[in-house]
Amino acid sequence: MFNTKTELAPLGGAFSSNGLSQMSGSMQRQAGREIERVQAQALVADVREQGRAFLTNTALQNVGALSALEAHLIEVAPLGEARYKHIVDSYAAGAAQAIARW
Numbered sequence: 001m002f003n004t005k006t007e008l009a010p011l012g013g014a015f016s017s018n019g020l021s022q023m024s025g026s027m028q029r030q031a032g033r034e035i036e037r038v039q040a041q042a043l044v045a046d047v048r049e050q051g052r053a054f055l056t057n058t059a060l061q062n063v064g065a066l067s068a069l070e071a072h073l074i075e076v077a078p079l080g081e082a083r084y085k086h087i088v089d090s091y092a093a094g095a096a097q098a099i100a101r102w
Contacts, residue, residue, distance in 0.1 A: 048102070051102065052102045055099055055102055059092075059096070063088070063091065067088055
């Protein structure tokens with residue numbers, strides 16, 4: 001975690017490590033807990049966003065590979081074209097929904 005006494009510096013310099021040290025012990029502890037809570041929320045949000053990006057990347061790669069396979073199958077077995085498209089479109093829609101829910 002971050003050192004709340006030395007890294008507390010919001011925009012405009014309204015707070016500083018000096019301001020924190022001038023607080024009473026209980027106010028310092030309370031402020032420190034709140035700062036840690038906010039930092040933890042930011043870290044969780046970052047991990048979620050990275051997870052969503054990873055999931056999106058994987059889905060895009062899969063859709064690309066499935067689309068290439070679909071194009072190949074249409075060439076070698078054209079009677080299945082509607083089914084191939086339906087399967088790939090269904091996968092893509094499901095992946096998009098999973099990403100949106102993430």
